[in-house]
Each structure stands twice: as structure tokens, then as C-alpha cells.
Amino acid sequence: MGMFQLICFFCGGFSLKETSMGQKSGNNEIKEKYLGIIEGFSAIVMERFLKPWLRIKWIFNLSRLGQLSRSYAAVADAFYYQVIKERRELFQQEKEKNANQSAFEKLPNGGLDQDDPIDAPRRPAFLDTLLKTAEENPELTDQVIKDEVSLFMLAGHDTTAFTFAAFLYLIAKHPEHQQLVVDELHQVFGDSNRPCTSNDFAQLKYLDCCIKETLRMYTNTPLMLRSIPEDLQAGDFTLPKGVTVLLNVHAAHHNPDIYPDPESFKPERFLPENSIGRHPYAFVPFSAGPRNCIGQKFAMYELRVVLANLLRWFRFSVSDPSAPLETPTLLIVLKFKNGARLIVSRRSNIS
Numbered sequence: 625m626g627m628f629q630l631i632c633f634f635c636g637g638f639s640l641k642e643t644s645m646g647q648k649s650g651n652n653e654i655k656e657k658y659l660g661i662i663e664g665f666s667a668i669v670m671e672r673f674l675k676p677w678l679r680i681k682w683i684f685n686l687s688r689l690g691q692l693s694r695s696y697a698a699v700a701d702a703f704y705y706q707v708i709k710e711r712r713e714l715f716q717q718e719k720e721k722n723a724n725q726s727a728f729e730k731l732p733n734g735g736l737d738q739d740d741p742i743d744a745p746r747r748p749a750f751l752d753t754l755l756k757t758a759e760e761n762p763e764l765t766d767q768v769i770k771d772e773v774s775l776f777m778l779a780g781h782d783t784t785a786f787t788f789a790a791f792l793y794l795i796a797k798h799p800e801h802q803q804l805v806v807d808e809l810h811q812v813f814g815d816s817n818r819p820c821t822s823n824d825f826a827q828l829k830y831l832d833c834c835i836k837e838t839l840r841m842y843t844n845t846p847l848m849l850r851s852i853p854e855d856l857q858a859g860d861f862t863l864p865k866g867v868t869v870l871l872n873v874h875a876a877h878h879n880p881d882i883y884p885d886p887e888s889f890k891p892e893r894f895l896p897e898n899s900i901g902r903h904p905y906a907f908v909p910f911s912a913g914p915r916n917c918i919g920q921k922f923a924m925y926e927l928r929v930v931l932a933n934l935l936r937w938f939r940f941s942v943s944d945p946s947a948p949l950e951t952p953t954l955l956i957v958l959k960f961k962n963g964a965r966l967i968v969s970r971r972s973n974i975s
């Protein structure tokens with residue numbers, strides 16, 4: 625199993641399900657089938673992107689890809705409906721347990737987050753919010769909820785999993801930067817085994833720079849589409865109303881005028897003193913504006929916590945540091961075609 629699949633399985637798939645959807649258990653067979661079809665599904669979307677005739681519905685429906693797409697959709701729907709069913713059952717049980725207090729309000733530890741030393745109120749899972757709203761709002765049918773669940777799971781799964789894999793790959797290729805992150809982690813945690821929490825983020829500055837440099841080098845949503853609702857002046861050009869514009873974020877992130885030597889991994893570019901004067905839209909891995917990534921905060925939180933903990937306990941290296949950098953392929957988001965193979969060893973300071 626390559627690093628991407630491994631991380632996909634543990635982090636992308638389940639942490640999202642357990643946090644956004646509030647789900648821990650579940651039917652493993654349905655879960656595994658779901659994780660198995662995501663790549664195939666993405667490949668079909670890309671095929672339709674590159675072959676315009678497949679965007680004509682009836683042609684697509686008659687094609688082999690159309691057939692495959694329907695079978696994948698059935699697997700995905702079974703998974704999403706299972707997530708909703710399990711959560712609804714739990715929601716009802718908790719409601720019945722305490723008629724005066726809804727499951728939405730009945731939160732563990734009296735509403736405080738058990739893992740976080742700050743007494744921050746624990747937020748209800750995204751799916752709980754939808755289920756609670758659906759009780760008073762019949763338009764929010766199971767199908768609408770399923771569509772929301774699928775959007776979140778699809779948008780949040782491969783993006784985060786690829787960023788984990790890309791970060792570990794880059795840091796393995798650049799042991800000098802890995803050491804700087806490890807030194808920073810040692811300053812913050814010393815020999816303590818306590819988990820990393822959001823309270824530590826302000827001190828994990830170099831880790832943040834490495835995450836940002838990963839998102840710059842391997843911008844995992846490199847192309848974005850926008851339709852233009854009215855004539856738009858862009859420099860010397862007028863973009864006419866009705867056209868679709870393809871935004872090449874990868875190109876912006878590799879513009880040598882903004883990022884000198886753009887193909888090199890240089891996390892220090894993102895230190896505050898080196899970012900002065902850089903346009904805020906020169907770095908937009910989560911897009912920008914009203915349709916930017918709704919999961920940005922969650923993704924950054926997850927990346928910091930998981931990567932900080934991984935680097936505290938494990939060392940990542942590659943068998944041939946001089947080999948050229950892996951070029952990922954585009955399957956809606958980026959993926960390493962042949963995986964990113966790493967050597968993982970336990971750090972000696974850990975008992």
C-alpha cells in the first residue's frame with residue numbers, strides 16, 4: 625500500500641467521517657467498497673472533462689463509462705445513506721434518553737471539548753446540524769442530506785489525503801527541513817506525550833510554512849472553473865458575460881516573479897518576513913471569494929495536528945533522495961500515479 629492509500633484510509637476517510645459526520649462505527653464492507661470506488665469515480669469525471677461529447681447526457685448514459693458511473697453511484701449512495709441512518713438512530717436514542725434535552729444540545733463533558741484544554745464549547749457534527757434542521761424542515765429530505773454529505777466527503781477526502789502524502793514525501797526528500805520542524809516540535813512538546821491541540825498552533829510556525837509550501841508546490845485543486853454572470857474587465861481584456869473561465873492556480877503558485885525558483889521546496893518563503901508585499905491572491909490553495917473551500921479551517925486543523933504528531937514519533941525518508949520529484953496526475957484533484965513510497969522509522973527519543 626502506498627502512502628496515499630494508507631493515509632486516505634486512515635485520515636481522509638475516517639477522520640472526516642468521525643468529525644464532520646460524528647460517526648465512528650459502521651459497516652466495514654460498505655465503507656471499504658466506498659473507498660475503493662472514489663478513484664474510479666474521479667477518473668470518469670476527468671474523462672468527461674477532456675472528452676466534450678461525453679458531457680452530452682444521453683451519449684454518456686449509453687456509454688460504458690455511464691454504466692460504470694451508475695454502479696459507482698449506487699455504492700457511494702449505499703455508504704452515504706448508511707452514515708445518515710446510523711447517525712439518525714443515535715440522534716433518536718439520545719433524544720429519547722433525555723426528553724428535555726435534545727441530542728443536538730446533549731454533548732459529552734457538559735458541552736466542553738474533552739481533548740482541548742481550552743474550555744471551548746464542543747460543536748455539533750455537521751450531520752447532526754442537518755438532521756436537527758430536517759426535523760423542522762420537511763424540504764430537507766434524505767436525498768438532500770445525502771447530497772450534502774456526499775459533497776463534504778468528496779470535497780474533503782482526496783484533497784486532505786493527498787496533502788498529507790505530499791507533505792510527508794517532500795519532508796522525506798528534504799531532511800534538513802524535516803529537522804527544523806522536529807526541533808520546533810521538541811521546543812513545544814519536549815519529552816511530553818501530550819497530544820497536539822489548537823493551543824499549540826501559534827508556536828508551530830515552521831510546520832505551517834512546510835504545509836503551505838506543500839500546498840503551493842502540489843496545489844491539489846490546480847484548476848478551477850467560474851462562469852461569468854456579467855461582462856468583466858480583466859486588465860486589457862473584457863471577458864464577456866456567459867463564458868466559463870478556467871483559473872490555473874497551479875500556474876499562479878509556480879510564477880517565478882512571485883515565487884523565485886518555484887520548483888524547489890523552500891518553506892521559508894512563507895515566513896512572515898518573506899511574505900511582505902505578496903498579493904493575498906498569490907496563494908489560494910483553498911480558492912478565494914464566496915465559493916472558497918468551506919472546509920479550509922478544518923483541513924488546516926487536521927493537517928497540523930496529524931502531521932505534528934506523526935513527526936514527533938516517526939522519521940520519514942526516501943530510498944533515493946537525488947531522484948527527481950514525483951509528478952502527480954490530475955484526477956479532479958492531484959494524485960501520485962504510482963504512490964509516494966517512503967521509509968518510516970521510529971524516532972529514537974521515543975520510548
Ligand code: HEM
Binds near residue numbers: 779910922923
Ligand atoms: C487540503 C485540503 C483541502 C483543499 C486544498 C481544498 C480545496 C478546495 C478548493 C480549491 C475549493 C474550491 C473549488 C472551486 O472553487 O471550484 C474547495 C471547495 C470545497 N471544499 Fe475544500 N479543500 C480541502 C479540504 C476540504 C475539507 C476537509 C472539506 C470538508 C470538511 C472541504 C469541503 C469543501 C466544500 C464543501 C467545497 C465546496 C464549497 C462551495 O462550492 O461553496 N474541503 N476546496
